[in-house]
Structures are given as C-alpha cells and as structure tokens.
Amino acid sequence: MKKIKILFLFVCLSTFLSACGDDNDTSVPVAVKTVLMYLVGDNNISGQIYNNIESVERGLSEVTSPGTFVIYWDGGSRKGEFPVPTLFKYEVDGKGSVSKREVIKTYSSQNSVSNEVVVNVLKDVKTYCPAERYSLIFGSHATGWLPVDDSKSRSFGDDSGAKINIPDLSKALAQSGIHFDYILFDACLMSQVEVAYELRNAADYLILSPAEVMSAGFPYFKMTKYLLSADNSEQSAINIAKDFIDYYKNEYNYSWGTIAVIKTNEISALADVTCSIMKQYQGNLVKFDNSKIDYFQAHYGYGRSPLDHSTYDFRAFIRELTDGNIPSDFEGQLDRVVVYKDYVDDDKLVDIDSDIYSGIGCYIPDTRYLKWNAFFRTLQWHSAAGWDEVGR
Structure with missing residues (x-):
C-alpha cells in the first residue's frame, strides 16, 4: 500500500509539473x-x-x-x-x-x-x-x-x-x-x-x-x-x-x-589594396584640384545638385589616380566585392560610363566642402583606405 501511495503521488506531481509547463509555454515557433x-x-x-x-x-x-x-x-x-x-x-x-x-x-x-x-x-x-x-x-x-x-x-x-x-x-x-x-x-x-x-x-x-x-x-x-x-x-x-x-x-x-x-x-581586403595604391600614387593626388573634380562630377558623379561632388565612380577614381594603369590586384578584389552590377540609363539622370562603371561610389576630398571633409575623416574607410596617411 505504501508503494502504491508513493507511485500515486509521483504520477500526480508529474501531471502537475507538466500542466505548469504547458501553461507557461509562450515560445514562438522559429x-x-x-x-x-x-x-x-x-x-x-x-x-x-x-x-x-x-x-x-x-x-x-x-x-x-x-x-x-x-x-x-x-x-x-x-x-x-x-x-x-x-x-x-x-x-x-x-x-x-x-x-x-x-x-x-x-x-x-x-x-x-x-x-x-x-x-x-x-x-x-x-x-x-x-x-x-x-x-x-x-x-x-x-x-x-x-x-x-x-x-x-x-x-x-x-x-x-x-x-x-x-x-x-x-x-x-x-x-x-x-x-x-x-x-x-x-x-x-x-x-x-x-x-x-x-x-x-x-x-x-x-x-x-x-x-x-x-x-x-x-x-x-x-x-x-x-x-x-x-x-x-x-x-x-x-x-x-x-x-x-x-x-x-x-x-x-x-x-x-x-x-x-x-x-x-x-x-576589408579592398581597403588594404586601396591603401597600398594611395601610398604608391600619393603624388598624383595633386591632380584632383577643383577643375579635375568638376570634370569627375560631370563624367563619373552619381550625385546631383545639391548632392553633387559627394560621390564618384570608385573605379574611375583609381584609374585616374594610377595614370590609367589600374593594378590587377585592385581589379580582382573589386570584382570579389561587387559580385553583381548593372544599370539602365535610357533616361539619363547622371552620366554612366559603361567602360568604367563599377557599381560603387567613393568620395574625393574637396577644398570647397569643409564640413563634408571633416565628417569624412570620422568614417572608418578614411583610415582603412589610407586617406589619413596622405593628409586628406
């Protein structure tokens, strides 16, 4: 009889605990x-x-x-x-x-x-x-x-x-x-x-x-x-x-x-390659004066007024920086980053150069945009890509 009572209590306790679990089960299916x-x-x-x-x-x-x-x-x-x-x-x-x-x-x-x-x-x-x-x-x-x-x-x-x-x-x-x-x-x-x-x-x-x-x-x-x-x-x-x-x-x-x-x-690997190029061609950055940047805006700029001069085709920038000799390691890494790109511009908002289009833009520091430049220096890309080491 004692064993039966113990067994009965065990069954009741198990049922009680099971019921408590059901009442508090508020989990959401994943x-x-x-x-x-x-x-x-x-x-x-x-x-x-x-x-x-x-x-x-x-x-x-x-x-x-x-x-x-x-x-x-x-x-x-x-x-x-x-x-x-x-x-x-x-x-x-x-x-x-x-x-x-x-x-x-x-x-x-x-x-x-x-x-x-x-x-x-x-x-x-x-x-x-x-x-x-x-x-x-x-x-x-x-x-x-x-x-x-x-x-x-x-x-x-x-x-x-x-x-x-x-x-x-x-x-x-x-x-x-x-x-x-x-x-x-x-x-x-x-x-x-x-x-x-x-x-x-x-x-x-x-x-x-x-x-x-x-x-x-x-x-x-x-x-x-x-x-x-x-x-x-x-x-x-x-x-x-x-x-x-x-x-x-x-x-x-x-x-x-x-x-x-x-x-x-x-x-990150693209930033490393870019940093290496920036150091190697640091002297060419002087080419990007107001006249050159205005040219870039007209031919490779993605932003329109009042956002013009804020972003240009990244590959176009590297091509200009390297005197038209884009390093193969940059091209290869850019392809690994931008795994797909395309455009349609029958109704042109900005000029897209099909020979250079990379699908991704970049900023080129501009002396006419001091507030933009100051904020650009706070971005992680600024140091990762070597802009801090070339003084811009």
Missing part, C-alpha cells in the same frame, strides 16, 4: 527566414513608400519557401490605417498560402531613425518573429555617407526631418544582435565604399544603388520570392538586383536605374 521591411515614410514620398506594402502582398503568394515577412511602417500619409508606427507580419507556407496581415505591436509616436528606436524594433522582430536567418530592407530617403545636416543631406532616412548618420545606423544594427543575410536599401546613393565599409559586419551582402532610386522603388511583387528564399544568399541577392534592372528596363515608364550587390567579407 521560422526558417524572417525578412523585415523597415519603412520610414513620414516625408514627401510617403505615398510611394506605402505602395511597397501592396507590392509585397502581391508577391507573397509566389514565395516557394516558408517564412515570415514583417513590415514596420511609420508614415504620415496613412494616419487612418496606421495612426501610430506599426509592426505587422505575414506568414507564408511556401505553397501559395499567405496569412492575413497580423499586427504584432504598435508604438507611440517616435523618431524611427533614432538609434534607440531602430534597436528596439529589431529586437521586437527577434522576439516575436524568431528565425534561423534574417534579412532587412530599409526604405526612405537617403544620401549615402554624407553627414546629417539641415539641408537635403540625410545620410539615411527622413522621419519628419529626422535622419541618422551611417555610423550610428551601423551601431544600431550591431546592438540588435542580429546578423543579416542581406540588407537592401531602397534609397538613393547608398552604394558607396564608405557606406559598405561601415556596414561590413552587419550583413553578408548589401544590395544598393550608387545613384538615385526612382520613388517607385524596387519591384517587390517580382522580388519577394527571392527576398524570403533561405537558399544561396548570394544568388538570391543577385536575382533581386536583376529583377530591379529588368523592371526599370522593360516595365516602368522611366528607364533609369543603377544597382550593385556587395559581398561584405571582401571589403
């Missing part, structure tokens, strides 16, 4: 892939940015692998639908089934390009939509490496005038604790060596445009199947970039676009 689209739309292109949500919804049914697509929306043109910044998601099974939009969290009015908010939203995604792998899309205004100021120099974002410098954005990404398969910038002037070097530890690949991006943005209805793919990250990134070019070449009513896919773990 998806294979979660993509976050972070849209900062409280600005003059709010309507166009919002259209990307519908474009994603069109593309989700074409996804062939299961996953979670999350969107953070902070925009001024849809106060009825989204009165406050909102995080919502769609679940896809990879067989054509897509869940209805599900709101994950709403936020009080906030600066969506502050370091704190970016970190908090990314951590919320990690908590509510855990996954084996993550990717990230940023959509807003941008001006690349340039410092935030009161003019149109935004670096990244425009949330009712608020912006974030690229080094601060890089810190926020690091603080989130997430490493991304890729980061796509649906924003202007982001394919620059200065930007890529700052973000080299945040993702395996960067998908960016060296020049302006049309306000229509990327064709998500075509690309979403690649955005959520958990297979070959490099090929998925290249497929995304190819769809971008195909759209602006064949479907959109304005034939303009530039794109590049950057492999981040190769960019």
